Amino acid sequence: MADRPKLTERQQQIFDLVRSAIERTGAPPTRAEIAQQLGFRSANAAEEHLQALARKGVIELVGGTSRGIRLPSAALRAVNEAREARGRQFSLPLPGLSQLTLPLIGRVAAGSPILAQEHVDQTYVLEASLFPRKPDYLLRVRGMSMRDAGILDGDLLAVQKASEARNGQIVVARLGDDVTVKRFERSGSGIRLLPENPEFEPIVVSPADSFSLEGLAVGLVRNSMLM
CATH class of the missing domain: 1.10.10.10 (Winged helix-like DNA-binding domain superfamily/Winged helix DNA-binding domain)
Known part of the structure; x- marks a missing residue:
């Protein structure tokens, strides 16, 4: 080598x-x-x-x-x-704590929980030290709306379940029938989901929209890390 x-x-x-x-x-x-x-x-x-x-x-x-x-x-x-x-x-006192078994979520059906069994494509065993905070699942990124944050189509986003977020955090959000990855922004006028690609427009969440936060991005897994 x-x-x-x-x-x-x-x-x-x-x-x-x-x-x-x-x-x-x-x-x-x-x-x-x-x-x-x-x-x-x-x-x-x-x-x-x-x-x-x-x-x-x-x-x-x-x-x-x-x-x-x-x-x-x-x-x-x-x-x-x-x-x-x-x-x-600095070894952990108990064996097995350094690894995580994470489900990979594919396409999410409208109205069903994101971790429903039918959404799980496969599972991966990964080192816990890859992530600053423990993720609950991996979500396959679709599209290039977060390109300038280094999150590309096909990447696996490590997500920790959460229902709240701070401004600037990258989140997984459910809006209507769609699940999307965007940067979170809340102001006096409401919530916006911001892309990291000038070719895409921000998503403005209106009070009438069916909206919920599914989780926070806590890391990214490239295909080369799974080989």
């Missing part, structure tokens, strides 16, 4: 920041967020370092999105190995 490319101190800082954001929120940071956290004068400086990291193969850049940064399978394996090493140092 090839050795990992050598990174400069600054490149390592940016890689760690990207990896930490993805582990913590399921979405990578924007160039502006990287610049702000590392004290760069502009997002262009962050972009130059990201391009260098992409050339070294430790990240992948997706064009046309503000959060178009992904960890390739090799980098994800390194992340998982580091987690396993930490787990050995």
Whole structure:
């Protein structure tokens, strides 16, 4: 196996920041967020370092999105190995607590609970350390409305059941007969469900709508993590 490319101190800082954001929120940071956290004068400086990291193969850049940064399978394996090493140092007292068995929810029928058995396509056993908070299920993402949050069509969103959310959190919401993934916003005028893609319009929830929160996004699972 090839050795990992050598990174400069600054490149390592940016890689760690990207990896930490993805582990913590399921979405990578924007160039502006990287610049702000590392004290760069502009997002262009962050972009130059990201391009260098992409050339070294430790990240992948997706064009046309503000959060178009992904960890390739090799980098994800390194992340998982580091987690396993930490787990050995701070092992849990009871066996089995480090793994979760999560149902994968496919299409949701109107009017029925999201975790109804007929919605479960299959189940996955995943390391609990992949998620900052314990999820209750995985939901297959359909469409590209959350593209700029790094959530793409076909991704598996890890969801913790919840009926309340704070502004800015990514939620799974039921509106009428549809289940959707959006960013939550509540104001004096009501609730809006915000996409992370300028090609999509915000969804305004009216008092007459049948609306409920199904859960909060607590992580993202790529296909390469399930291989």
